[in-house]
Amino acid sequence: MAGEEVVLKIRRFDPSLDERPRVEAFAVPLKEGMTVLDALIYVKSRLDHGLAVRFSCRMASCGSCGMKIDGRARLACETQISSLPRGAVAVEPMDNFPIVRDLVVDLERFFARHAAAMPGLVRERDPEEQESPTGEYLMAPGELESFVQFTYCIKCGLCSSSCPTASTDALFPGPQALSQAYRFLADPRDEGEERRLERVDAEHGVWRCHFAGTCSAVCPKGVDPALGIQLLKRHVMSARSPFGRKKRRGAPVFPNPNGDLLGQP
Amino acid sequence: MAGWFDPRRTNIERWAYTFQRVTGLAVLAYVVAHIGDTSFFVGGPFGEGPSRASWAAGLSVTESLLGHLVLVMVVLVVVYHGINGVRLILSEYGVIFDKPSRPDYPYRAKSLRAVQRHLIWVAIVGAILAALYSGGLLLG
Amino acid sequence: MRESTLMQMQYVTAVLAVLLVGVHLLMQGVLVPYGEAVSFQRVLSVYRDAVDGALLEILLVVVLAHGFNGLRTILIEWRQTPSWTRGVNWAVLVAALATMAYGTRTVILAATGQVS
The missing domain is CATH 3.10.20.30 (Beta-grasp domain)
Known part of the structure; x- marks a missing residue:
């Protein structure tokens, strides 16, 4: 050496x-x-x-x-x-x-696409809960497991830089944004399904992915964006079908008996 | 467009994707041509009904060594496109993947080690076997 | 039309095409010897059989719908100006319908026309 x-x-x-x-x-x-x-x-x-x-x-x-x-x-x-x-x-x-x-x-547009995927919980029934939380949303461990791997994304851009569709389609959100869209669609606490579906089920949306899988091959954190996108396709098809299974949405808030979230009375 | 055809140093699914595009375009081109050549059965574009003479004229073109080589290539790409297409439908409906779970180092992507990867080989081997069979039939 | 509806059509035509093309390949060489399969008498009897003729027509429509929608997918992923996208969508639709019409003409004439 x-x-x-x-x-x-x-x-x-x-x-x-x-x-x-x-x-x-x-x-x-x-x-x-x-x-x-x-x-x-x-x-x-x-x-x-x-x-x-x-x-x-x-x-x-x-x-x-x-x-x-x-x-x-x-x-x-x-x-x-x-x-x-x-x-x-x-x-x-x-x-x-x-x-x-x-x-x-320049990652500016990459981050804009992440933002366009609405990377935060959308709540209809208690929007004020997000600003001043009174407790935590109830969620089963299995429900967390169904999307937790997609939260490991560090937004490095490797996936979108390797995607064949992204190499020519300037309007394609890319593997990063699409897998984040799935991460929130699979989240039982989220209530933004309709708006999220409108964004991904578009001409230059989730269907421009053809599972070349390179995003997952290069991902350094095991997020496996390709898996998220295929599950997103299933979710869209299921939501658009009259026979599709509907997921539980809008997990209720479990009030914190100790007062605010820091446990201070 | 180079990104569509640049599968260097990545994964086999990327090759499968490139092949699926190329074979799809090839099959579409053949189908359009085939609709043209079969129309000679009814006398071509201006024919009015089944015509022995017109069909014989059409066959004299397609029933040649070159025509048969094209048919063998068509069998190869059709069978690949079909089997790989079934793999894609199963994948896009998410039915041949393990459930998502917390990733651990060294972070190998689950979607790339599932059953779907074996199906690519089924498509390749199936296509070659079908082409060999049709080659034996048409060229042997 | 929603993109998911088009994709659903793509899946359905894909599955039908796998089945129908499979049958078509088997009839053109495996179950029926290739030389016989392209003979005038044999082809005529296929077109004149109600079930076989109908299957050929369905095969024609299914494969063209699938193929031209696939071509549309490739083209709209290539360039994204609004005029290109609109042009591709229309051109592909017209090309698909024209090819279907020409193929259907063959099926109808073969099934009903005067043999010469």
Whole structure:
């Protein structure tokens, strides 16, 4: 290991200066347990301060360092260089997003689509409960289990950057937003079913997914967006059918006997 | 459009998706052509009823080595498209997946290890067997 | 029309197509030898049989509905300007109906026309 080097072939692009992207190679001394993010930080601190790369937690929790490594969307911080094939490592920004500079992409529209999926409980009968809670919503452990995996999403964008539909369909919400739409449709506390269905059962909605499954293959948190989207399709079909099973909706509030939610009388 | 045809370093479902598009377009093109060639049974676009002469003329074109090779390819793509299509319907109705559950490291996606993945191989093997059978019939 | 209604149609035509195409392939080579299956007499008797002729017509409509809706799906995922989407929806509908009409003409003429 000592004395060995790894070559990073980084795609550089500054839309305000460059006509087209170019690839620059950097040799980085290899260390045991080195991740691609470690190598990029070495490049930025020692070899080229101008390299634009976004990162924060370095432990696959924040979802900032999504990029394409050796042709596949991954988090740089949890990709060990030793896990990649030998030879130079190709590092590129994620597909399907506008490039801000180098490896940093513009996630604004991605977050807007997440917001459009209404990622919060919609309550009709007690809207004031959300602002000033008097207790907790009653929910069985099995009901929680039916959607909890989709709450693990860290919004890194890897899924939407790998989706074949998202590569051409500018109006497609993408795997992230669709799996979040399912997460709330499956939630027994939610009462926004009609509005949610109108949004996903549209020309450029859930039916533009054809289960290529790459979103789930690249997801770093086991959210399995493809599973959420297929279950969303079933939910839409069931809701649109006169014979479909209807889910329990609008779980009641269980008043906290101790006063407010912090348990203070 | 490159994203539709770029299944590098990902999962087999991505290949299945690409094949499903390509085979679907191929089958549609064949069906339209087939509606054209079968119309020679009634004398072509301007015919008025079943015509032996017109049908014989039509067969002289389709009953050739090239015509038979096309038919074998059609069998290959039709059988693949059909079996993989059944897999997709079952998947999209969510009936061949395990229930969602709390994910654990190393976070392997359940939807990509379910029965549906085996069905892709059934589609591929089934299509090849059907093509071999029809090839033996038409070319042998 | 709701997108889920179109998708439901896509599923139903898919299942029917699997069954009908399966029967069609079996009749054109497996259960009936291929050479006989394309002979004039055999084809005529298929078109003149009420059940077989009707199955061919259903096969025609089902496969074209499924195929052209699939083509529409691919095209609207390719580009998204309103004029493109509207143009694709109409063009695909017209193409599907025209092909169905032409195929149906063959079925009707084959079943009822004067043999020559």
